[in-house]
Amino acid sequence: MGFINLKELAELGEQVALGQPVPPAEPSRTAPDSGRPRDSGVPIALRGLGKAYGARTVLSSIDLDVAAGEFVAIVGRSGCGKSTLLRLLAGLEAPSQGSIALDGQALRDTHDELRLMFQDARLLPWKSVADNVALGLPGSARERREAALAALADVGLADRADEWPARLSGGQRQRVALARALVHKPRLLLLDEPLGALDALTRIEMHALIERLWREQGFTALLVTHDVAEAIALADRVLLIEDGSTALDLRIALERPRDRTSAGFTALEDRVLRRVLRHPPLEEAHAPAAAAAPFIQWRWAA
Amino acid sequence: MAHSNDTSRTGWQGRIGPWLVPAAILAGWQIAAQTGWLSTRILPAPSAVLAALWELASSGELLTHLQASFARAAIGFAIGGGIGFFFGLINGCWRVAENLFDTTLQMVRNVPHLALIPLVILWFGIDEGGKLFLVALGVFFPVYLNTFHGIRSVDAALVEMGRSYGLSGWALFRHVILPGALPNILVGVRYSLGFMWLTLIVAETIAASSGIGYMAMNAREFLQTDVVVLAILLYAVLGKLADVAARLLERRLLRWNNAYAGA
Numbered sequence: 165m166g167f168i169n170l171k172e173l174a175e176l177g178e179q180v181a182l183g184q185p186v187p188p189a190e191p192s193r194t195a196p197d198s199g200r201p202r203d204s205g206v207p208i209a210l211r212g213l214g215k216a217y218g219a220r221t222v223l224s225s226i227d228l229d230v231a232a233g234e235f236v237a238i239v240g241r242s243g244c245g246k247s248t249l250l251r252l253l254a255g256l257e258a259p260s261q262g263s264i265a266l267d268g269q270a271l272r273d274t275h276d277e278l279r280l281m282f283q284d285a286r287l288l289p290w291k292s293v294a295d296n297v298a299l300g301l302p303g304s305a306r307e308r309r310e311a312a313l314a315a316l317a318d319v320g321l322a323d324r325a326d327e328w329p330a331r332l333s334g335g336q337r338q339r340v341a342l343a344r345a346l347v348h349k350p351r352l353l354l355l356d357e358p359l360g361a362l363d364a365l366t367r368i369e370m371h372a373l374i375e376r377l378w379r380e381q382g383f384t385a386l387l388v389t390h391d392v393a394e395a396i397a398l399a400d401r402v403l404l405i406e407d408g409s410t411a412l413d414l415r416i417a418l419e420r421p422r423d424r425t426s427a428g429f430t431a432l433e434d435r436v437l438r439r440v441l442r443h444p445p446l447e448e449a450h451a452p453a454a455a456a457a458p459f460i461q462w463r464w465a466a
Numbered sequence: 467m468a469h470s471n472d473t474s475r476t477g478w479q480g481r482i483g484p485w486l487v488p489a490a491i492l493a494g495w496q497i498a499a500q501t502g503w504l505s506t507r508i509l510p511a512p513s514a515v516l517a518a519l520w521e522l523a524s525s526g527e528l529l530t531h532l533q534a535s536f537a538r539a540a541i542g543f544a545i546g547g548g549i550g551f552f553f554g555l556i557n558g559c560w561r562v563a564e565n566l567f568d569t570t571l572q573m574v575r576n577v578p579h580l581a582l583i584p585l586v587i588l589w590f591g592i593d594e595g596g597k598l599f600l601v602a603l604g605v606f607f608p609v610y611l612n613t614f615h616g617i618r619s620v621d622a623a624l625v626e627m628g629r630s631y632g633l634s635g636w637a638l639f640r641h642v643i644l645p646g647a648l649p650n651i652l653v654g655v656r657y658s659l660g661f662m663w664l665t666l667i668v669a670e671t672i673a674a675s676s677g678i679g680y681m682a683m684n685a686r687e688f689l690q691t692d693v694v695v696l697a698i699l700l701y702a703v704l705g706k707l708a709d710v711a712a713r714l715l716e717r718r719l720l721r722w723n724n725a726y727a728g729a
Contacts, residue, residue, distance in 0.1 A: 290646075
């Protein structure tokens with residue numbers, strides 16, 4: 165009797181496993197109707213998007229469609245324009261040409277639907293961790309605090325809610341920044357190399373965390389990274405940007421959670437890396453936008 | 467930091483050591499005055515200064531003068547600091563305001579405010595107005611310059627973050643810009659407290675009918691050197707108190723900052 169029960173349980177377990185949200189093995193499974201709770205993601209459409217600073221063209225005529233709930237990674241050499249693309253999407257800079265539409269609406273009207281995670285955590289040092297997460301939330305003080313604590317619990321930092329950001333490690337700060345982005349329930353999460361400054365172990369933890377929250381909350385995610393392995397570990401699609409335009413658009417059909425040591429993973433990583441390296445490195449003149457920092461310093465004073 | 471380490475290492479000797487020299491000077495001064503070697507017209511004995519303190523305090527005269535000086539300092543600081551803070555804010559936040567006002571303010575800054583005293587006496591006589599005007603003017607520039615600089619040096623990355631997280635206008639100012647500028651603003655406040663007492667001393671010794679400075683000038687006419695020395699020491703104590711208050715304010719408002727935490 166007990167034996168049969170065990171067997172039944174085992175079968176049941178297998179069925180549950182099959183019925184569980186399965187990561188996209190092919191493009192069509194990333195669509196909202198794939199059975200996953202993807203209705204909260206927003207589709208993105210870029211048409212002829214371009215950005216130039218004076219005579220220097222950073223992006224030229226980018227056409228891109230991202231399905232709702234899709235996880236897209238953008239890779240490329242330093243200075244290729246991938247961060248600029250993200251800043252255009254975030255509305256931090258205005259495109260020189262072309263258009264951006266979220267869910268068919270112009271970007272300007274949909275600002276509240278997206279949140280950006282920066283390279284550095286950009287926590288306000290004068291606010292406690294919980295107050296940082298609650299920044300810009302509507303509602304009463306108590307509601308905001310509860311929402312912030314829930315978001316902090318999601319990233320495993322509920323017990324640090326009342327500390328100053330200065331007391332946290334780099335990885336913890338980025339987790340707080342992630343909680344701060346997700347507490348707004350964005351339909352699009354933009355990630356601008358948020359893990360670039362973290363050590364390898366912390367990064368792998370962060371990958372698992374981001375992947376879990378993405379699957380739970382179903383937002384569309386756009387990750388800019390220079391780490392090809394990170395792109396393949398997380399994304400449904402990897403885009404390579406070269407000379408300001410898309411040079412490669414690769415679907416990643418590996419099962420989630422992805423095993424970085426599997427043959428399929430390493431083959432894909434190898435393929436993308438080779439493709440990236442085929443292009444000659446950019447000269448210094450193409451330095452990233454951060455080089456303009458002294459000017460940005462003053463820009464916000466209208 | 468090194469100082470506190472020293473005291474912990476050497477115990478009571480370390481604690482007493484720094485006070486030995488001042489105590490020796492005081493004792494030598496007392497002896498010199500008592501033996502007549504040091505004329506009381508030049509310097510009264512420390513005991514005489516203490517006696518003067520006791521006498522003036524018990525008659526209530528000291529309190530009246532202290533109140534008058536303190537009120538002038540506080541009102542002048544509030545007016546000058548308030549206006550300086552206001553111009554620092556609007557010039558820091560709006561290019562138009564900076565363009566309109568900053569050059570003018572920088573030109574006025576080059577006029578030493580104490581040079582205006584003859585003019586101020588002509589305008590206000592020896593009324594309160596003149597002294598408040600001078601204190602306010604002395605306090606204005608440190609607060610203005612540091613507020614302006616503080617707002618301009620707020621981390622642009624944090625402002626960008628605030629904007630992209632939906633903050634604008636008052637909310638952006640309250641949560642990001644003002645706290646970011648606060649360390650600089652408080653530096654300005656500390657500087658201006660120094661200017662406040664300095665200006666007040668000059669203003670009160672030149673034209674006043676009450677206050678510590680008036681007390682000192684009055685005593686000079688009657689050769690009461692003990693009261694003069696007492697007035698000087700009172701200014702020192704008041705200056706020290708203002709500095710301590712500013713430090714406490716910094717520690718309270720900037721407790722998030724590692725440089726001030728547990729200092």
